[in-house]
Amino acid sequence: MFRISRRLDYGVQLMVALANEDKNTPKPTAQLAESLNIPLPFLHQIGHTLMQAGLIKASPGPRGGLRLNQEAEEITLLRISESLEGPICLNSCLSASEECEKYEECSSKHMWSNLQDQIISYLGQVTLASLCEYSLVEEKE
Numbered sequence: 270m271f272r273i274s275r276r277l278d279y280g281v282q283l284m285v286a287l288a289n290e291d292k293n294t295p296k297p298t299a300q301l302a303e304s305l306n307i308p309l310p311f312l313h314q315i316g317h318t319l320m321q322a323g324l325i326k327a328s329p330g331p332r333g334g335l336r337l338n339q340e341a342e343e344i345t346l347l348r349i350s351e352s353l354e355g356p357i358c359l360n361s362c363l364s365a366s367e368e369c370e371k372y373e374e375c376s377s378k379h380m381w382s383n384l385q386d387q388i389i390s391y392l393g394q395v396t397l398a399s400l401c402e403y404s405l406v407e408e409k410e
Contacts, residue, residue, distance in 0.1 A: 271359075279307045280315045280353045281346065281400070287325060288341040288397045295327075295334030315353065322352035341401060347392035357392075359385045 282305050290296050298316065302309040316335055319325045326338045337344070350357065360381045362369040372378065 274354060276311075276315060277350055277353050279305070279311065280319060280349055283307070283312065283315060283335075284319070284324070284337075284344065284349055284397055285400050287335060287337050288344075288401045290336065292337055292340075295332070295336045297334040301335065318353055319349070322348070324348065324352060337397075341398035342396055344397040345393050346395040346397075346400070347389060349397075350392055357385060357389055359388070 283301065286301060286305060287296060298312055299309060301307070302312045305312070307315075316325060316327065320327055320335075320338075323338055324344060325335050327333065327335055347357075358364045360378075362372055362375065362378055363382055363385055369375070
């Protein structure tokens with residue numbers, strides 16, 4: 270079964286929440302954790318990873334918190350996904366580091382490869398800004 274990890278799901282929710290805030294005003298992590306219903310220690314882990322990837326900034330102190338490090342239009346779901354989970358690889362035979370003795374005669378490798386390419390392409394086209402627009406439309410309905 271294909272499943273999005275909770276880490277990625279929470280990471281996308283966090284990024285959308287930050288994109289909906291004023292870019293120059295840090296949002297306190299405790300507030301984010303409460304409003305998104307994410308355990309604070311897990312939010313800290315996710316935030317640290319996104320910070321290492323250069324997607325968000327952290328400001329220390331009583332008025333500190335998290336904020337985007339780039340414009341929402343420049344951040345794709347692919348970057349968020351790969352920052353939190355590593356490269357997308359649907360099957361180990363599609364990884365350059367894995368070898369399969371049946372690779373040459375495999376009847377499904379092209380299907381897996383095409384599916385993986387489509388997922389990567391789609392995630393590379395969806396920006397954080399477009400997710401924010403979609404979430405605002407949903408709120409109005």
